[in-house]
Amino acid sequence: MNIVFWILAVITVLSGLAAVTLKNTVHCALAVTGAFAGLALLFLQLDAQFAGFAQILVYIGAVAILVVFAILLTRGSDTPAQGVFSRTWFAGLLIAAAVFTVLGWAVMNSAAALPHENAVPTVTVQQIGQALMGRYVLPLEIVALLLTAAMLGAVIVAMHEKGEPK
Amino acid sequence: MTPLAGYLLVAALVFAIGLAGALTRRNAILVLIGIELMLNAANLNLIAFWRYSPHPEVLTGMMFAVFSIAVAAAEAAVGLGLVIALYRHAHTTDLDEINRMKG
Amino acid sequence: MANTLDQIFVLLKHWIVAYFPLALQPVVGILLSVVAIIATFPALFALTTVIERKGLGRMQNRIGPNRTGPFGILQPVADGIKSLTKEDIVPRSADAVVHFVAPLVLVVVVFMGFAVLPMGRNMQLVDMDAGLLYFFAIGASAELSIFMAGWSSRNKYSLLGAMRAVAQMISYEVPLLMSTVAIVMITGSLSLVKIVEAQNQYTWGLPHWYIFTPWGFAAFIMFCIAAMAETNRSPFDLPEGESELVAGYFTEYSGFKFALFFLGEYVGMFSISGLGTTLFLGGWSAPLAVLNFMPSWIWFFSKVMLSIVVMIWIRGTLPRLRQDQLMNFAWKFVLPMTLLNLFVAGLWRFMGEGILRWLVCSAILLGVYVIVGRTEMRRRKIGPRSYRYAE
Amino acid sequence: MLGEGILKGLKETARNALGSFVSAERLTTVEYPEQRLPLPEASRNFPFLVYDGADWESGLRCVACQICEKECPPKCIYIDKSKDKKPDAVGKQQFYPAKFDIDISVCMSCQICVEVCPFEAIKMDHEFELSTDDRFGGLLLDRKELAKSNEYYHKIHPTEATAVDDRLAKERAAAEAKTKATAAAAAAKAAAPKPDVPTAGAAPVPAAKVAAAAAPATPALDAKREGDAS
Numbered sequence: 001m002n003i004v005f006w007i008l009a010v011i012t013v014l015s016g017l018a019a020v021t022l023k024n025t026v027h028c029a030l031a032v033t034g035a036f037a038g039l040a041l042l043f044l045q046l047d048a049q050f051a052g053f054a055q056i057l058v059y060i061g062a063v064a065i066l067v068v069f070a071i072l073l074t075r076g077s078d079t080p081a082q083g084v085f086s087r088t089w090f091a092g093l094l095i096a097a098a099v100f101t102v103l104g105w106a107v108m109n110s111a112a113a114l115p116h117e118n119a120v121p122t123v124t125v126q127q128i129g130q131a132l133m134g135r136y137v138l139p140l141e142i143v144a145l146l147l148t149a150a151m152l153g154a155v156i157v158a159m160h161e162k163g164e165p166k
Numbered sequence: 167m168t169p170l171a172g173y174l175l176v177a178a179l180v181f182a183i184g185l186a187g188a189l190t191r192r193n194a195i196l197v198l199i200g201i202e203l204m205l206n207a208a209n210l211n212l213i214a215f216w217r218y219s220p221h222p223e224v225l226t227g228m229m230f231a232v233f234s235i236a237v238a239a240a241e242a243a244v245g246l247g248l249v250i251a252l253y254r255h256a257h258t259t260d261l262d263e264i265n266r267m268k269g
Numbered sequence: 270m271a272n273t274l275d276q277i278f279v280l281l282k283h284w285i286v287a288y289f290p291l292a293l294q295p296v297v298g299i300l301l302s303v304v305a306i307i308a309t310f311p312a313l314f315a316l317t318t319v320i321e322r323k324g325l326g327r328m329q330n331r332i333g334p335n336r337t338g339p340f341g342i343l344q345p346v347a348d349g350i351k352s353l354t355k356e357d358i359v360p361r362s363a364d365a366v367v368h369f370v371a372p373l374v375l376v377v378v379v380f381m382g383f384a385v386l387p388m389g390r391n392m393q394l395v396d397m398d399a400g401l402l403y404f405f406a407i408g409a410s411a412e413l414s415i416f417m418a419g420w421s422s423r424n425k426y427s428l429l430g431a432m433r434a435v436a437q438m439i440s441y442e443v444p445l446l447m448s449t450v451a452i453v454m455i456t457g458s459l460s461l462v463k464i465v466e467a468q469n470q471y472t473w474g475l476p477h478w479y480i481f482t483p484w485g486f487a488a489f490i491m492f493c494i495a496a497m498a499e500t501n502r503s504p505f506d507l508p509e510g511e512s513e514l515v516a517g518y519f520t521e522y523s524g525f526k527f528a529l530f531f532l533g534e535y536v537g538m539f540s541i542s543g544l545g546t547t548l549f550l551g552g553w554s555a556p557l558a559v560l561n562f563m564p565s566w567i568w569f570f571s572k573v574m575l576s577i578v579v580m581i582w583i584r585g586t587l588p589r590l591r592q593d594q595l596m597n598f599a600w601k602f603v604l605p606m607t608l609l610n611l612f613v614a615g616l617w618r619f620m621g622e623g624i625l626r627w628l629v630c631s632a633i634l635l636g637v638y639v640i641v642g643r644t645e646m647r648r649r650k651i652g653p654r655s656y657r658y659a660e
Numbered sequence: 661m662l663g664e665g666i667l668k669g670l671k672e673t674a675r676n677a678l679g680s681f682v683s684a685e686r687l688t689t690v691e692y693p694e695q696r697l698p699l700p701e702a703s704r705n706f707p708f709l710v711y712d713g714a715d716w717e718s719g720l721r722c723v724a725c726q727i728c729e730k731e732c733p734p735k736c737i738y739i740d741k742s743k744d745k746k747p748d749a750v751g752k753q754q755f756y757p758a759k760f761d762i763d764i765s766v767c768m769s770c771q772i773c774v775e776v777c778p779f780e781a782i783k784m785d786h787e788f789e790l791s792t793d794d795r796f797g798g799l800l801l802d803r804k805e806l807a808k809s810n811e812y813y814h815k816i817h818p819t820e821a822t823a824v825d826d827r828l829a830k831e832r833a834a835a836e837a838k839t840k841a842t843a844a845a846a847a848a849k850a851a852a853p854k855p856d857v858p859t860a861g862a863a864p865v866p867a868a869k870v871a872a873a874a875a876p877a878t879p880a881l882d883a884k885r886e887g888d889a890s
Contacts, residue, residue, distance in 0.1 A: 059235070089190040329676070332689050
């Protein structure tokens with residue numbers, strides 16, 4: 001439990017909070033990028049290099065960009081007049097708080113049973129590649145299929161329909 | 167507190183924040199952002215469990231996280247495509263206004 | 270002697286680090302390397318601006334800058350003083366925080382890419398196991414800073430430039446990654462140090478660089494195209510096309526922040542050229558076995574500068590693409606070719622040594638290239654221009 | 661084949677880049693402060709005042725008739741007429757400008773002052789490096805700064821200056837002839853018993869002569885200017 005972890009944790013949580021509370025939608029998107037970056041650094045802190053870099057590549061390089069594109073395409077950067085929170089915000093907040101209470105309670109209660117510091121696992125990218133091509137080849141193929149389907153689906157959903165005014 | 171518990175707590179907090187965002191915001195894109203945060207929190211759990219598991223060389227948790235990242239990318243693409251289609255249809259992304267099933 | 274010269278920077282670093290207490294030594298070592306990188310590349314940037322301006326001038330039968338200092342080599346100093354002393358203007362309606370952060374993010378991110386590039390034998394900041402992935406992950410973050418700059422300026426040109434830049438960078442990132450995957454398939458490693466070492470062998474005095482294989486050559490061409498689009502260089506400089514968008518996403522920047530964007534762009538060019546050099550041109554290995562006596566870092570930097578010169582040459586030659594041409598080129602030509610190249614690289618890997626694999630791989634690549642090129646060219650129908658409104 | 665054009669273009673730029681080092685005629689740049697292109701004769705920038713002889717003050721052709729001041733469209737000329745008279749280029753007693761200022765920050769280089777001047781006293785200059793850090797004093801030229809010799813005028817506008825000199829010589833000759841004629845008339849008057857008739861008749865004759873001499877000169881100048889301009 002070192003200082004780096006705490007710094008990263010604070011950064012991540014604060015950017016996450018900013019992402020769901022800020023008024024301007026683009027600021028939210030930028031804040032969530034900060035949260036993604038903090039999580040990626042936490043992955044690196046956990047010696048999961050490959051997952052951490054994949055997280056940066058996919059989330060900051062693609063998802064965050066997609067989000068800001070979507071915001072600009074839907075004129076989302078104008079702050080709505082009726083406020084940014086929905087009518088049922090209190091119920092939502094209550095549910096979230098309840099979920100956190102339950103999760104936190106579970107973690108704290110089982111903290112003694114959790115394993116302590118163990119040796120740093122030395123996992124090379126080669127091992128990951130071999131695992132992907134060996135033991136996990138079926139999930140890999142399914143993910144590939146899923147990605148293709150998702151790409152086609154996204155294109156078709158977002159495409160202009162014929163005859164529809166632009 | 168063990169290191170693992172710290173990571174799990176942070177993940178729980180991020181998950182709760184994401185859930186709160188998804189449940190309380192009006193804008194559909196921000197709801198999507200909340201969902202992404204929740205997915206990420208889950209990934210952090212997976213990686214933390216992998217790191218402190220007795221057999222990290224088995225890679226299961228890490229693989230799960232990597233696949234989850236790939237799925238999240240697909241989810242984001244489709245979700246944002248849906249938001250854009252919705253915007254074109256209803257001319258708003260405010261989820262409180264989009265409450266009719268009939269176009 | 271040659272060995273000492275080759276390792277001179279490494280030895281220098283060890284010599285300085287030895288003066289510090291043991292606990293501080295790793296930190297000091299990293300700091301020294303970082304300082305070296307941060308000092309070297311802006312200096313190269315200054316040199317490149319002169320080369321670029323004089324070279325472009327010569328290509329257009331002009332002289333180019335020749336006033337400041339002998340032959341104008343002090344021009345970057347004058348430019349630097351100018352941009353440092355200029356007023357830093359922030360538009361009133363701009364988003365001040367994001368506007369301020371964007372250039373910093375760009376420069377930081379762009380410099381981070383150098384951490385994994387081996388600039389000579391044993392001359393890398395970290396030998397990361399997932400070095401290539403790290404490089405691309407860092408490169409992907411630069412897009413966000415460009416978006417931040419364009420959006421926060423509240424200027425239509427900035428926003429258009431940023432949208433164009435982001436769309437272009439996302440589109441060309443895919444072929445950029447795909448073209449390097451072929452290298453990873455053959456080398457079996459994502460570590461850039463290992464990739465260079467795999468190329469640092471010689472048969473009959475000739476190096477085993479990946480550019481000298483059919484799939485490597487094709488991947489190199491695709492990599493160059495995608496790299497030029499990633500760094501917003503001409504002919505892919507639509508995001509900052511001054512004839513239509515003033516300066517694109519950094520229109521509203523002035524003074525030192527503008528200089529930071531400029532620096533970021535050029536350092537980005539260096540890092541992507543360094544990556545191309547490492548992956549395809551053998552990194553720090555000498556082009557001929559007999560030239561191995563020269564220090565390895567000289568080879569790395571001369572290869573990088575050579576690629577920069579080629580980039581300038583291309584900038585002086587080709588006109589800017591149109592947005593639809595840019596996108597069509599990425600998705601309908603470069604990406605399919607890189608995918609085909611992946612297949613060819615696999616074929617190469619499993620066909621074993623011999624002349625046959627050379628013939629088969631070259632034939633496949635060349636055939637598809639010619640066919641795709643023909644169809645692309647046949648589609649060009651240039652008729653009389655028709656107007657919808659103006660008649 | 662796809663990409664052929666790119667290679668062709670690259671070859672062309674490479675030839676330009678290398679060729680500019682070996683052949684001098686590829687580089688058309690004139691490095692301005694050290695090297696200059698000769699200005700065309702008809703080029704013009706701001707007006708100046710012509711003087712004859714060595715002394716600028718006494719040789720000024722300007723007689724302070726103030727036509728240019730009145731005609732100047734942006735009103736950038738300021739003239740104060742002198743109280744006394746002195747002989748002009750033709751030898752006639754004339755006023756001279758006690759003050760002649762041109763504000764070249766206002767002047768628009770239209771050359772109207774030159775065209776209306778009946779005395780060939782104001783002409784257009786080639787000088788264009790007039791930048792100064794003193795916006796009010798430095799750009800308001802007084803008559804000392806404006807005065808330039810006839811030789812200078814010959815140097816910058818040789819054809820025009822020759823025509824002007826010819827015309828002025830003719831006028832001077834006519835004036836001399838007139839003085840001679842008046843002298844002769846005076847002599848004749850002294851001799852003749854009735855002085856009234858010849859003086860009344862002699863007065864209009866030189867005026868008509870001057871007009872006749874001036875008339876052909878001006879169209880010729882105009883024609884030449886047009887020729888230069890085209």
